[in-house]
Amino acid sequence: MTAERDEDPAALLPWYLNGTLEDDEHERVERWLRAAPEREAELAMWRAVRSDARNPLPVPAFDEVGWRRLRAKLPVARKTPWLKIAAAASVLLVAGLQTAILLREETGVHRPLAESPLADQWQFRARFVETATVADIGAMLDRHDAQLIAGPSALGLYTIAIPKRASPSGPQALVDALKVEPLVVEISVAP
């Protein structure tokens, strides 16, 4: 392509029409159009192309199946390492349990295992469908910014935590959101 063609205002007509040219370019195109009336025909052709191009083609606003296919392709390694977090949480839980027992023995004062949930998290008890795989549960929790921090208990209950910023109005909204997940059999705010 020559420098001369680079400067051809005819090449700028699509952007003259969409209004994104700089002022000096816009002026240059207008001068070029005024110089020869037949150039209006070229502009008219682009205007017709623009008019057609601006009609959206029929596409779905959201493709649920497409999203599921995409999610299935995401490498496990990039997911939140919730299993490691859960393992670490389990170790902490056991350590906490031992500490609590020792303290109770020392002072004779009853102290609950977890005096209060972490200040910035809501905690929930949840049970998942028996057929759920670790990957399924991990992906589902990830969508809710949730982390598995303990479980399963002898009753098959897991403890999960979600940052309070995810639902400033309170934990019930999160319960409602999780209840509709196909993998969740039951869920409630942890006592």
Place this chain on the structure above:
Amino acid sequence: MNDEVETQARQWIAHIASGRQSALETFYRHFHAQVQQFALRLVGNAADAAEVTNESMLEVWRSASAYAGESKVRTWLFGIVNHRAIDLLRRRRRLHSDDFEDVVDDSPSCHIADVIGGAQDAGHVRECVKQLPERQKAVVHLAFFEELSYPEVAEALKVPVGTIKTRVMHAKVRLQQCLSARFGSGRPV
């Protein structure tokens, strides 16, 4: 895309880069229709467009950490979609040699009145745009549907600004020839 949406989109990219699937889902929900529109214009059928959309979003997941923020998120995304569409068309062997080379006989061989007449008919215009090589169609879509400036189109398609202008000139000749042929005479200007 206004500044607020651009800021939000950059946050999504940052979260995607840190491995948050929920951010990718949000990103997917927000941009899915635009991506699918562009893909459909390029590949011409819904099934391939869905595949291009899927592969493009997967590419977003993989390369979010490489996004340097030098271009707008939307421009960066369209670049990915364009690349994926070209890739799919190559696999399908549906690209013609001049799609790559931008070579065209640009001697105007149509009567200007035919072009004007042809351009009045939306059906003719649509058919003629469909017949453009994919790379020229990409320019038309990004300029007219997405309303990108020509430097943004060049950035999205990863080619120099001069190449974009060349594609426009070649597209113009093809459109004139096509519209003229549809209206019959093919008389020289």
